[in-house]
Amino acid sequence: MSDPLSPVPPRRPGAFVLPEDRPQTPRAPRSFDDGFTVTPDEEDPFVTPQALDAVELEVAVPRKRRFSWGKLALGALGTFLSLAFWLWADQVVRDLFSRADWLGYTAVAVLAVAVLALAVVVAREIFGLMRLSAVQSLKAEAQEALKAPGAKAARALVARLETVLSHRAETARGRAALKATEDDIIDGPQLIEFAERELLGPLDIRARALILGASKRTSVVTAISPRAVVDLAYVLFEVTRLVRAMAELYGGRPGTIGLLRLLRDVVAHLAVTGSIAVGDGIAQQVLGHGLAAKLSSRLGEGVINGLLTARIGIAAMDLCRPLPFSALKRPGIGDFLSDITATGNRS
Template identity: 25%
Template structure:
């Protein structure tokens, strides 16, 4: 049988085995560098200017005191005692501010740990979250006694945290609600009565900072000026992230009727608007300083507070913050 051109001869076929190739060596993925916590900005610039000014004032005060101690001892030594007392008081204030700032900065991690333990069936890990809060509210023994009355070793971490929220934290929420209502109402009245726009801004800022300190104090966190400014910044940031839709949806007009604001003068309407904004800010501050997430209690919202702010003072007790069911 004749073969055609290019036909293969099966008897001459050679089978070549495939040589296995070595598996490629896996290259570990390089994790991205962590974001730097240090970001230069105007805050650091003004902080440096303030520290430099403070250092110059202290140096000049010490030099002047030493001069008067040398030339006029009867005047210089009392001045030295006064300067020493002032510096000591300043150091104590700085230490308190640092402590308050660190405590405020640790709250997000604390809430994250609490959220993780809420579903835990283990025991013993919730103590490190509960005991520091109980120590901070030792001036309210009723809350502490209520928790310890129902607490026992058989409870899991999740059950203990829910008990802690029901017996202690919700009581803190009620005090914080009252602080927000008082502050918002004062801001609305001060704005309505103030004749000058610049005075409006000063009064609103002063009363807002006071309200934020009262809210933090309700959760056992006494704040100074720096920590209060940090709380204000975080509350404003959260408010901007969440949006002001509820301010429009559940604002003063929705709470007391659409015809209410039309009966007010422009100044009184501005006061009501500022009161609602302050209440929204207070709600966000509550979420920032609360020691654990909202589980048995509803998150604070403007709809609940609007009626209380515009209601008579004797009818504003009670919030109904516990979730139904």
């Protein structure tokens, strides 16, 4: 029998292992997979707002005009309907003269006013198409002149550019700067780049403001509108107004037919290059990269529509600008993203 007064020896816990009893061999951690790899930033599938500046958007160019049987049929049918109208008008005037002379003369006067007004409309449309063609020919000649060192062709090109932009007050300072260099010896490409900075620089700033304003309005309206048909109608209205304003800014001033031609070129460019789908994917990636937690689904749709409007504005800028981007930086989607998303947050 043990002595109850004797000291009790310490008892080692059975549920734990003391450090000195653990094996000293190093053990690799088991909470990590040896095959784990970190995705590099340049291969990140999510596009951040900063990365949008590196997204290359293809430059929009006008569609080539080709022979079309549909256009020939439409022209022949229009000519036939015109002849039928004049036969009908002649018969109406004759019938009115047979009833009373004053009725016949009134019909002739009204028909003359209608013909005069139609002639003015047709002339405006023709002049509008001619102005658009002049802008496009300037761009084509500038691309060739930028490759040649001679200054003669460049000076003729710059003189035509000044004539096209003479109605814009923003170019007054640039025209004065170009006039001051008339007696200087400047290579052709440098002269064109100088004219681009002086004449088109202020207009490019205004064009960016037009694109940003249209994108903001589209983003807000489509975010708060209750119906999809309202979204579609407003986007069409805003895009049409933006394309017309862009053409007038760069000296195009198109009529109705010229505007429809520009809209067709813009839509054809977006359809061929797939820019609509690309823009939608970029916006969804940006929203999914952290912005979706801050925005509701409707606000997210508004941001996407605003980005697509900005893309259309950039394409319209490519088509309407009389010189290609050489000395100045071409705008991209990233230039408008922060302002559009800020507008979506405020709305």
